[in-house]
Amino acid sequence: MQKHSNCRTKSRRHFLKTAGIISAGLGSFNILSVNRAAHAVGSDEIKIALIGCGGRGLGSVFDRFAVGDNVKLIALADVIHETAIRAADLLRKDERTKGKLDLSENHLFGGFNAYKNAIDLADLVLIVSPPAFHPDHYLYAVEKGKHVFIEKPFGVDAEGYRRSMKANKIAEEKGLTVCGGFQRRHEKNYQEWIEQIHQGFIGDIIATRVYWNGAGAKIRGVRGDGEPEIRFQVRDWYFFNWLSGDHILEQHCHNIDVGNWIHGKGDPLTHPISCIGLGGRQARKTPFVPYNECGNLFDHHYVEYQFADGTIMHSQCRQIPGCWNSVTEKVQGTKGSGETNWLKPNDGNRWEIPKRNGRRSGYVQEHIDQTEAIRNGNKLHDGWHSATSTMTAVMGWLATYSGKEIKWDEAVEKGKTLFPYDQELTFDTPAPILPGPDGTYEHAVAIPGRYNPFE
Ligand SMILES: NC(=O)c1ccc[n+]([C@@H]2O[C@H](COP(=O)([O-])OP(=O)(O)OC[C@H]3O[C@@H](n4cnc5c(N)ncnc54)[C@H](O)[C@@H]3O)[C@@H](O)[C@H]2O)c1
Known part of the structure; x- marks a missing residue:
């Protein structure tokens, strides 16, 4: 925090001058500083735009505001214009936003292209729209040279992964910070637990077991009278795989990401080479x-x-x-085993993260980490592990939907596309999935053995 407040007192000119002097002195090592100075925020104040003004969108604004001062929310975008207007009202009434809002009415945008208007105005963009939109929102933001926070997952299918990897490269080249919304990566408890595993506390890793088993997810929208199908589905996005990627991706990607982190031993691009799976729909009918x-x-x-x-x-x-029910990760090593937050060697004492250790939640910590990285010109690029874990979960649904063995390379190259990329969406566009004659979407549920996982 000390570092943070020192930085705040610097003027933009001082910041750029300092970065320039350091880079001249440190040669190639300081390429990072050169890049970051080029993309440092336009003033000491970080101007923020929020894309997707729902539950987590507002949550991420408050998490960002908990970080400190000199951040200002200057634009909101939501596909539903009234949602952006309602969100602005709610934020204005909340004490926690005092001094951190500059939301004029003409900065509240609606429609499928609203994200572009909001991104254009900001230094930092919070992308908290439904998963299918993330790759194109991310690409647009980095092409415009903006720092980005993106909620997980980074897309719903292989095409989304490819677009996110393209955006990752642009962000890297431009020295932009990318924070990934896989908040466990920013939690000190997880960092210490995984560091112990990587140090060999329970020997070499043999296997991990990762779970998100629960009762279900909340409905986000009930169909309105005469509401266009696509408008209803975008509001109730969680339950349509072309928007959410199914719950293996939307929710369970957190645990899959922890698995990749463990198996990767520090390499953010480590991923499984193949998978097989089973799945279905027994009670959700x-x-x-x-x-x-x-x-x-x-x-x-x-x-x-x-x-x-x-x-x-x-x-x-x-x-x-x-x-x-369980939301957890378990690990088996050659010399012991463990579960999120503890490890037990076969011939030694149990090691455990102390409970109530006063640490911040990952939801806040990720925003602190990114704000500090922007202010100090440090590198923060969560995009690589975020896209990799997204594609790992995509491989999962390709396997469970089809019942086939799925190989990473083949999945990346030609895994089935769910989202209508490159189509100009409006509320008149026919939804990619329509209700059947019985009014349900049962006909659009994959049947293993018949579903083709490839284009
Ligand atoms: N990291 C976490 O633990 C965590 C927790 C909850 C949600 N999330 C993620 O946050 C994202 C949003 O989830 P939520 O719970 O806030 O959903 P939500 O339904 O509450 O909000 C989504 C908002 O996005 C808007 N929207 C839909 N399409 C849009 C578009 N094309 N452009 C702009 N706005 C659009 C909707 O109208 C809605 O207001 C998802 O990616 C989800 O996976 C992450």
């Missing part, structure tokens, strides 16, 4: 739940991932009430 809650998602997936070094990651996610 009318008449058990109303059709709005069904969309076309599975309600359970199990995937066995194989890494190049022979290690395995077992992944389970389920959304069915009344079953065994």
Whole structure:
């Protein structure tokens, strides 16, 4: 925090001058500083735009504001204009936003292209729209030279992954900071737990088991009278795989990312080379739940991932009430085992992160880390592991939907596309999935053995 407040007192001119002097003195080592100075914020104050003004969007604004002063939210964009207007009202009434808002009415944007208007005005963009939109919102932001915070996942399919990797390269070349919304990566507890694993506390890693088993997710929108189909689906995005990538991607990607982190031993690009899986839809069906809650998602997936070094990651996610629930990661080594926050060597004492150790949640810590990186000209690029873990979960649904073995390279090259990229969307565009004659989306649920995982 000390560092942060010192920085705040610097003028932009002083900041640029200092960065220039340092870079002249340190030669190639300081390429980073040169790049970062070129893309340092336009003044000491960081101007922020929020894209997607729902639950996590507003949450991320408050998390960012908890970081300190000299940040100002200057634009909101939401596909539904009234949502942006409502969000502005709510923020204006909240004490925590005092001195940190400059939201004129003409900076509240609506529609599918609203993100462009908001991004153009900002130094830093918070992309908290539904997952399918993330790759194109990310690409646009970095092409415009903006620092980016993007919620996970980085897309819903292989094309989304390819676009996010392109954006990653642009961000790297321009020296922009990218914070990935996989908040566990920023949590000190996770960092220490995984550091111990990588140091060999339980020997070499043999396998991990990662879980997100729970009752289900909340409905985001009930269909309005005469509401266009695509407008309804975009509001209730979670339950349509072309928008969310199914819950293996939308939610379970957090645990899959922890698995990749463990297996990767510090390499953010480590990923499984292949996987097989099973899944289906047993309880998420009318008449058990109303059709709005069904969309076309599975309600359970199990995937066995194989890494190049022979290690395995077992992944389970389920959304069915009344079953065994767990959101955790477990690890098996040659000399012991462990579970999120603790490790036990076979012949030694259990090591544990102390409970109530007063650490910030990852939700706030990630915003602190990025704000400090921007102010200090440091590198922060979560895009590589974020896109890699996104594609790992995409491989998962390709395997569970199709029932086939899926190889990484093939999946990246020609994995099925869910989202209509390059189509100009409006509320008149027909939705990619339409209700069947019974009014449900049952006909659009994948059937293993018949579903083609490739284009
Ligand atoms: N890191 C975490 O633990 C965590 C937790 C919750 C949500 N999330 C992520 O945050 C994102 C948003 O989730 P949420 O819970 O806030 O959903 P939400 O439904 O509450 O909000 C999404 C908002 O985005 C708007 N929107 C839809 N399409 C848009 C577009 N094309 N352009 C601009 N706005 C658009 C919607 O109208 C809605 O207001 C998702 O990617 C989700 O995975 C992450």
